[in-house]
Amino acid sequence: MSILTKKLHITNTGGSEETANIYTTTSECPEPNLKVKVDETNGYVKLGSTTSPFATKGRVYRTSDNTTYAILKQHTVSDFPVSWGKFTGFKCALTMNKDYNTYQYGWSLHFQNGTLPIPVGYSATGSSVTWDADNYEETTLSSLNSAIYAGGNVNKWVNAQAFEQDGYLIWWDSNNQGVAIISKRTAMSWGWPNESVETTDFTASVSDGVLIIKKNGSTFKTFNVYV
Secondary structure (H helix, E strand, O other), X not given: OOEOOOOEEEEOOXXXXXXXXXXXXXXXXXXXXXXXXXXXXXXXXXXXXXXXXXXXXXXXXXXXXXXXXXXXXXXXXOOOOHHHOXXXXXXXXXXXXXXXXXXXXXXXXXXXXXEEEEXXXXXXXXXXXXXXXXXXXXOOOOOOOEEEEEOOOOOEEEEEEEEEEOOEEEEEOOOOOXXXXXXXXXHHHOOOOOOOOEOOOEXXXXXXXXXEEEEOOEEEEEEEOOO
């Protein structure tokens, strides 16, 4: 990424100063952006949400979309497609593996425009965590809290709800179709490591556009996200 040495300087009320990166191409700094000229070189400054952690006090109103934007200190790049929107939440539950014979963690990453299921091995290291865009489902159901392997014609990890009801562990996909119902006694005999389906072994927080997922208090995996 090409960033000019010179910055856009913004002086706030009271005299404090903030700076913003100036990029040389729109591929590095896509719309919305502020177009500037520095020493006869075309430049672009990223505009974004006034609530972004990278927002300066500078504001730009664009008549083209009737929106007030903040001048951002830098352009943030998400690990997920921009069309998915901002990151909104994280849930973790225990789920079955793809062979239906043991259990592991299942994450649910929530965005404005959908939920991404991510299977995580019970004893996995952070580097082993991957996601597949084909598993992305365009639903904003906040109840989705896990990933489950659906065989047959689906043959991939899909979004699911995992919860306890009448002594059973029940999964549903995002279309409210039952995927699996297993008794707690069977689950425990197969090595279910927790009395609850939803678990707090993994927790998540966002700092400066970075989603930090911790396992038992230690950083396990990080993603760049739009916030």
